[in-house]
Amino acid sequence: MKNSDVINKILKYHPQFPDNYAGCDGYKFGDPNAECNGIATALVPTVDVIRRTGELGCNLLVVHEPIFYSTEDYPDWRAGGKNSVYEEKKALLDKYGITVWRDHDHMHAHNPDTYRAETGDNNVYTFKYCRMSPMDPIGACGHPSELTQQKMAKELVAFIQALEKRTVIE
Structure with missing residues (x-):
């Protein structure tokens, strides 16, 4: 091959x-x-x-x-x-x-929500960062700056904490 x-x-x-x-x-x-x-x-x-x-x-x-x-x-x-x-x-x-x-x-073109719907795998979650503001600084090669990454990390932590509160007992 x-x-x-x-x-x-x-x-x-x-x-x-x-x-x-x-x-x-x-x-x-x-x-x-x-x-x-x-x-x-x-x-x-x-x-x-x-x-x-x-x-x-x-x-x-x-x-x-x-x-x-x-x-x-x-x-x-x-x-x-x-x-x-x-x-x-x-x-x-x-x-x-x-x-x-x-x-x-x-x-990056994949959609985890589609996977979850097609497979019924409820252990797959999609987290989407809020849209960057034009005022957010940009780092090398157009990637988010350290400041923007810190902001995104806080959003991710809040998302994970919310998931932890959704304990499902089957």
């Missing part, structure tokens, strides 16, 4: 996007047509994650966040500048022949 066959199976599971989808998901490095020897997954493709993927004999790494730096992972983001982390990651990816697929937007 090729790396692309594995990814196509993952994409069949995900909600379908239009043909003109132009988000950040996709192959970020390597050969989609290489035979898949093993699959590793990670939230963030750090140097250690890439090294361990290769040491385990896996040549397909499925990640959620960007492999190098920028959100879109454009190959020319460095504009010719030196970056030792980029160079180390690239050297390891080359050494082990690892293909990297980024699975971000598709993963």
